[in-house]
Amino acid sequence: MERASDLTQRKAKVDMAEDVVAPLAGKVLSIAVASGDTVEEDDEVLVLEAMKMETVVYAPSDGTVIAIKVAVGDQVEEDDVLATLTD
């Protein structure tokens, strides 16, 4: 019983989560946030380098960073999940 409600709660949490996705393919140049940080919408999350140009990726909404899926130097494709936020 307890476990079931635990699961529902976790599921609810995942539902509220929002992914930060790569707007274009590139290399991760720097990461501005750490797991556990609170961010506001439009805060800088990380910087990608594509075509020798730096492109900043911003937070899609307010929230707390629960996971960072990439490391500096990683090559990412368009739409790859870079980080996950939750309210």
Place this chain on the structure above:
Amino acid sequence: MAFLDQLGILAVTPGQIVMWAVGLTLVTLAIRKQYEPLLLLPIGFGVLVANLPLTELMTPEEGLIWRFYHYGVEWEVIPPLIFLGLGAHTDFGPLLSQPRLIFLGAAAQGGVYVTFFAAHAFGFTLQEAAAIGIIGGADGPTTIFLAAQLAPQLLGACAVAAYSYMALVPIIQPPIMRLLTTEQERAIKMKKARKATAREKLVFPVVAAMVIVLLVPASAPLIVMFMLGNLFRESRVVDRLTDTAQNALMNIVTIFLGISVGATMSAASFLRAEVLFIFTLGLVAFAISTASGVLLAKLMNIFTSEKINPLVGAAGVSAVPMAARVAHKVGAEADKKNYLLMFAMGPNLSGVIGTVIAAGIFLSMLQ
């Protein structure tokens, strides 16, 4: 006395001293400002040494740099080899995923044709006018290729103008783009395109080479090598060749291209009023090309529900990827979450092809 006759310093002309300044300025811009350093550095040095008296570096049949120029540029060897390397570097994915944006690359050749007629009206021959107009495409190797065949006496000036304007894309284009668009238009977010498949990318160079050469045979040297380089890349079975075309070969020919183009700029050929005209008309060509790309995008928006951000139209000039970066940056100023880079690459790549086709049309009509 024979020694004194051979002393270069006594034979220097004032014009040559002016050309030393031109050469050193290009070298300085390449080093300090990093304006197209791979080209402007050897070009600048070429200008300098070609204007040292009594060296015979550019004496026909004898001079060292003349040989580079003759067998490399006049024989049309180097520009096509540069295109081989460009093809090996190019991912045509963004063009294939948004085929409608190809029109923007075609529209951005508008400046080439307008300037061709304008230059002719100013008294240049049709051949010279074509070499000047092509500057508007902002494509160095294509400009050199065309000028070498139609107006070799203007080659140095046209090449330096083309490479300078390529380097100045981030300065020349944004004011024109802002002037012709509203803040709202610049903020348009484009709908994500489907991804081109590996098979499409593999078929493209073969089909494109055939179709373009069947239509405009005179563009063949550049197009064929461009698509061969791309076929190397997309076939994924000749990585060694792709790598050589992209790096070693490209670097080698760049050295010979730079020094030879620079060395064509002797005081006698460069210090003429015409050269100022060439730079001015080239700039006008480039500005009109930028504007016509933006305006066609706005026109297309009247007829389409999926809006195009008109800024990507400006990327239809062939300065790859500078023009696409500029579209991206100006778009991000209007809305920082607007990522136009990949959308702009489509017109940018079709712009390269468009400029080559324009050169081919000039060649077939004027040679």
